[in-house]
Every structure is written in structure tokens, then in C-alpha cells.
Amino acid sequence: MAVLDIGIDTAVVSPVRRTRRVGNLFWLALGWIIFAVFVATFAGFLLAHSPTDMDMLERRASPSLVHWLGTDALGRDELARLVYGARISLIVGLCAPIIGITIGGALGILAGYFRGRFETIVVGSMDVLLAFPPLVFALAMVAFLGQSVFNLTCILGVLGIPAFMRVARAATLSLAEREFVVAARALGASHARILLHELLPNVLLPLFAFFLLGVAVTIVVEGALSFLGLGVPPPASSWGSMIGEGRESLEIAPRLAFIPAVTMFLTVLSFNLVGDTLRALTDPRQGAL
Template sequence: MPDPRTSLIATAVNAETPEVTGERPSLSGIRMLLYDPGACVGLGFILFIIAVAALAPFIAGHDPTEQSVVNALLPPSLEHWFGTDEFGRDVFSRAVYGARPALIVGLLSVGVSMAIGVPLGMLAGFKGGWLDTAVTAIVDTMLSFPAILMALFVVTLIGTSLPVLICAIGISSVPIYVRLARSSTLLVRELDYVAASRTFGASDFRIVMKHILPNIVSPLIVMATLSISGAITTEASLSFLGLGIQPPTPSWGNLIRDGVNAILEAPWLALIPGLCLTVSVLAFNIVGDTLRDLLDPRDLASSASEKGKK
């Protein structure tokens, strides 16, 4: 299986700074997202999944951990919409509750990645010298290992709790944000308005916050959206292997694992959580790809040029 970071790293390496005039990047691309049919569908699915996770106690008709041996492996019916598993637990309720760990891990692990990677990348790009060399060497070393392998190592070493899972997946994606922040910083720090700011006595912190950070906000939004889908997939993979969310807590990954064990007797057990996982990842990818196209600096520049001619 290819490393899910591959396409994200390519985006980071090839990322261009949306503005080089010292002004904040335009957010018109984000507003245009609402006019893109595909993006609206993806955004609708994301909002739907968030609503399902938040309202799980009201949507699920049964306790997701309640067992009933006499009701084991029942097919889909009016009482159990998605059937029951080998322990008689309602699959629909478990799939609904399984959205919670997927979103929690996806969102918080990306937050961990950004909190570490963005400041580190900006610092390395702005200061340069030995610091830049050291950070680049560490990032290159981390990129030599697949994300799932790094997460496996951390989880095996420390444990399988939810905070450890979030940190493990988050740390594995730090190189993406370091690359993106560093490349944008290297481009912006040599521009005339940055030199002018230095001449007027602006501190390094002010230059970074006023001129560099605003120029990478748009690429960071795109990167975060795409990273969430990768984090959700990694969480499901670890849970499938028994190193993520632990039973009886429902997770799409461990639901798929349970379904595979009974694939011949009850194929719906693996099909339902598999569809939930696929739709969620696809929704985030659609929104991320659309944002990447809409916020492409070349597209924004041509759009501004056309408006100027009119």
C-alpha cells in the first residue's frame, strides 16, 4: 500500500506562495467552494458525518456495546437496520458511534501536526544555517519511513490509548507541514517588503507573523483537509490490526476486522463500516482537491487579471 503522505508531500514541495506583495491572500477561493457542485456534495457529507457523530446517542437505536447471544448474526431488518454481529450487537449503532473516534483522531492529529510542523518549518526557513540543515535532515529521515510504520512504532512502544493514537498519527504527518512552511518562508523572506520591514526595525517575530504566516494560510487549509482523510485511514488501519481503538468501543477499523472474520456468514458486517470509511475519506479528499484548485495562486492571479480588464 503506498504511503498516504506521498501526494501530500508533493503538494507541499510544489506549493507556491499565494501572494508576494505583502498583502494577505484572497479568500475568494473559499467562497467559490460553495458554488462547486462536487465540493458541495463532499462538504455536505462531512457536515452529515459530524452531525451523526455529535448526535450518536439520539440516532443509534441500541446500546453499541450491548450483547445478545440469541440475536447473533441477524440479517438487516426493521429492528436492526444493518443486522447484528457475532455477539448480537446492533451494527447500525456501532457504525454510528464509530464516526466519533474517526473524527476525533482525524481532526486532533492534524492539529498536532500543524502545531509542531508549521512553527518548526517557518523557523527553519527564516533562520536558515545549521538550524535549517538539522530540521531538513530530521524531516528527510522521518519521510524515509511510511506513516503507518511510524504510528505503529509509537503505539507499540507507548500503548493504545486515544491520546497516544492521536499523537502517533499526528507526529507521522509533521514532515508535510514542515516542508510546506519552510518552502513558503524561504520564498517570502527575500522579498523587498520583508527587507523594508527589517530596515524599519521590525522584529523577527513581527515579520514572521505579519508577512510569512498570512502567505501560507491558504495552502495550510488545503493541506489540513487532505491530511484529515489520511489520518482517518491510518486510525482505521491501526484499529483493524488491533493497535488502535480497543473493543468494545466501536471504531470503523475494528468493525471491519470483525466483519472480515465472518465475511461468509454475514457479509454486511464488513460492508457497512467499509462504506462509512470510504465515503468519509472521499468527502474530505473532494473538498481538499477543490480547495487546492480554487486557491491555486495562478488561478487567483488570472482571475484578478480578468477582473481588472473588465
Template sequence: MADTPLQDQSLQTPQASAQDQENRAAQEAARKRGRFGLFFWIPSAWLGFIIFCAVFADLLPLLPNDEMDFLALAAPPMATEEHFLGTDLQGRDILSRILYGARVSLTVGMVATAIGMTFGLMIGLLAGYYRGRVETAITLGLDTLLALPGLVVLLLASVIFGGSLTIVSVSLGILLIPPFARISRANTLNFAQREFVVAAKAMGARDFRIIVFEILPNVVLPVAAYALVLVALAIVIEGALSFLGLSVPSPTPSWGGMIAEGRENLDDSPHVSFIPAIFMFLTVLSFNLVGDTLRSKLADLRESAL
């Protein structure tokens, strides 16, 4: 009888060790899922640098972005001590104009995305929750807006109302409503059938309370993660409009405008177009990488919660 506890302990030890190994493996897998990795932190650092320079450009030791140096026209990078990234065809400092031009690109990208996300989120919530005729009418309106050629709409808006920062941001924001509304509607359809929503309806909660307090907190996260990708898209579209001369008027610097200024002198002064193009490429790529990482992490959290 005295040996029974020892025998029981010896029998339980392999089971306990196997369970401990499973727990450790699960914890290690959870830690790996929680790590963001270099493809998140390096793009985040670049975006932080660009946003900081754009916001505090007036406080940085930069040359005036509209000052012309006639002794250094189209100077290549590091040709002079004053112009680290060189000058454009009019002798203006490229580094200064890039950082001031980041204000235009980031403002258009973020404001347009905020407009599209705000209205698209609300429209998608209504379509996914009420279904029926409401969903049919909203879907028809979204499909109609998607059928419009976006670049033509932006060109018409710039020609009719003028190429200002406000007009470009609002016009582009309207065109971004349908993709946000579709993401919002798809997630609303998913959460509208969950137990907590059904329980809230059974308790007599009003539709407004259910939408705002039960569904919205679950829908806003995937929509916000998708917003980073559309910020990148908006920056590219603004660059295209600036390239065509239909965004902010000169001499206000913008990345697309700077690329356009050097297109006729690519053989002699390729840096005039290539340097702002590199900054735009890295910024757009960073927004995409950060957005993709956040969406994948959010999907992992959903799978672990199920």
C-alpha cells in the same frame, strides 16, 4: 463643427463595446473561479452529516452500540425494523456502532493533524526564514523522521504505551510533522522575498514580528488546505491500526475494528465489513475532494493577485 461630437462618439463606440466585452468576460471568469461546484458541496454535506452524527450520537434515537440482540445475529440490512443497516456477528446494531465509531476515526484524524500542523508550521517557518545552518539542521531532522517506517513506529508505540486514543493520536501527529513542515518551508521561502517582508526588515522590525504578522498569515492558508488531505490519511492509518487490533480496545467501536470483525465471515455476512468500509471510503474521499478544491481555489487566488 456640430457633427464632431457625433463622429467622436461613433468612433469611440466600438472601442468601448470591446472593452465592455473584455470586462464582462473577466467578471464571468472570476465568477466561475469562485464557484466551488458539486465536487465540493456534496463531500462537504457528507462530512457535515458524519461530524454532526459523531458529535451528537448520544442525543440521536440510536440503539446502544454495545447491546447484543441474540435473535438477530449477523442480520442483513433492513431485515428487521430495529436494525436498519443490520447487525454484526454479536447482534450489535451496525448503524449505531458506525456513528459512535466515527468519533474515534474523526478524533484521531483531526487531533493528529492538528498536532502535525501546529509543530510542522512553526518548524517550516523557522527553516524557510532563517535559512543557513538552521535550515540544514531542521531539514536533516525532518529527513530522519521521514526515513522511519511509520507503521512500525505506530506499532511500537501501541505495544509499549497501550492502544489508547491519546497514544494513537500523538504518535500519528508526530509522524505528520515532516509533510506539514515541508509545505510551510516552501511557502515561507516564497514569501520571505516579497516586498512587504523586505520593507519590514528595512524599517527595523524584529524577526518575531515579521514571522508572525507578515509571513504566517500568508503561509497558514495553503497549509490548512493541505491539512484536509492529511486528515483523510490519518483516518486510514487509524483504521489500519484498528484492523490489526492496536488502536482503541474493544468493545469501543471503530471503523477499522468493525471491518476486522467481519473479515472471517465475508462469504456469509459481507455486510458486517462492507458497510463500515463504505462509510470510511466516503469520508476519506470527501476530505480529499474538499481539500483538493480548496487548494485549487487558493492557487487561482494567488495567480489573480500576481
């Protein structure tokens, strides 16, 4: 009878182990991202046509064996422009959040750890930056600095700093008084060691999940600026500029606007799905799934 009681107590006390799983949508989204990055990276080896070569005799040509997606209003190969446009969109979409996560993440960790006057200054400066409407700020800076991939990347990177700072600060605040940080401080660890060895590895997880969501937002913003004519200068193409050029041919060849729009939609959706899944997996409040 005693053995039976012990078995019952053990069954009640021991927690039920449940593993976190990701669905098929996650793998499809991850596969699309890998495919898009691969094609954009090796576009020069995969494509036979140049995105800037014009043939006025082949204007708005229908898809064929020579031009798989047809040609645009200037006779340029639509597939080549789509792939090279992916290169521009992904460069801006990936590099701009890197600026945000580097500067904003560092400021957020320092503000959440040291607190006090430094935190007040950092949070106040981020609030000032957030007071400017992001799209209006981007339009004004692009018009002032000029149109280039570098300028556009820097502007969008600066706009992403406040969001990454808040994520890093919130994660640091939740970890700064945890047992392993208190133990490291009691053992005489320096502030630099605590920040680099105890806090940074734990803060990087939610930051990376938010980074993927930031990539999706940046691609949309870059597309909006290019659609308005303030993105990368011609003859370089991006998905936003292709949509803007294709709107003039909606009645004759709607595919010129719809194909880059669908491509951008799938890419943004994929980054959102992957980022959302990673956020749920790394968020301790979600519990076991």
C-alpha cells in the same frame, strides 16, 4: 478616431476578470463531512441503542425497524457501532493532523524565514524521521506504548510533522522575499511581527488545505491499524476494527464489512475533494479559474 484608438487600447490592456468557482462535488463532499461530524458529535442523543450492548439471540440479524443496519456477530447494533466508530475515527483523524500542523507548521515557517544552520537542523531531523517506514513505526510504537485513542493520536500526529513542515517551509520560502515582507523589514518591524503578521496569515492558507488531505490519510492509517488489531482497544469501535470483525462474516453477512468500508471511503474521498479544491483555490500558480 483618437477616441476609437483609446477604446481599443483599453480593451487590449485591461485583463479579463475570471472568478474561481467550485463544482457540485465540493458541496456534496462538504455536506457529507458536516453530516458525519454532526452525527458523531450528537450520537448519544440520536441513537436508541448502545454500541456495546450484546444480544446473542440477535446475532447477525438482518436490517429491521429495530436495528436499521442489523446486528454484528455479537448481536450489537451495527448502526450504533458505525456512528460511534465515526466518533473515534474523526477524533483521531482531526486531532493527529492538528499536532502535525502545529509543530510542523511552526518549524517550517521558522526554517524558511531564518534559513542557515537552523534550517539545516530542522530539515535534517525531518529527513531522519521520514527514514522510518510510517506504518512500521506506528505499529512498533502502538505495541510499545499500548492501545489507546491518546497514544494513537500522538503517534500519528508525530508522523505528520515532516509533511506539514515541508509545506510551511516551501510557502515561507516563496513569501520571505516578497515586497510586503521587505517593506516591513525596511520599516524596522521585528522578526516576531513579520512572522505573525506578514507570513503566518499567508502560510495558513496552503497549510489548511493540506490539513484536510492529512485528515483523510490519518483516517486511513487509523483504519489500517484498527484492522490489524492495534487501534483503539475493544469494546470501543472504529471503522477499521468493524471491517476487521466483519471479514469473518463475509460469506454470511458481507454488509458487516462493506458498510463501514463504504462509510470510510466516502469520508476519505470527501476530505480529499475539499482539500484538493481549497489547495487549487489558494495556489497562486493555478491562476484564475
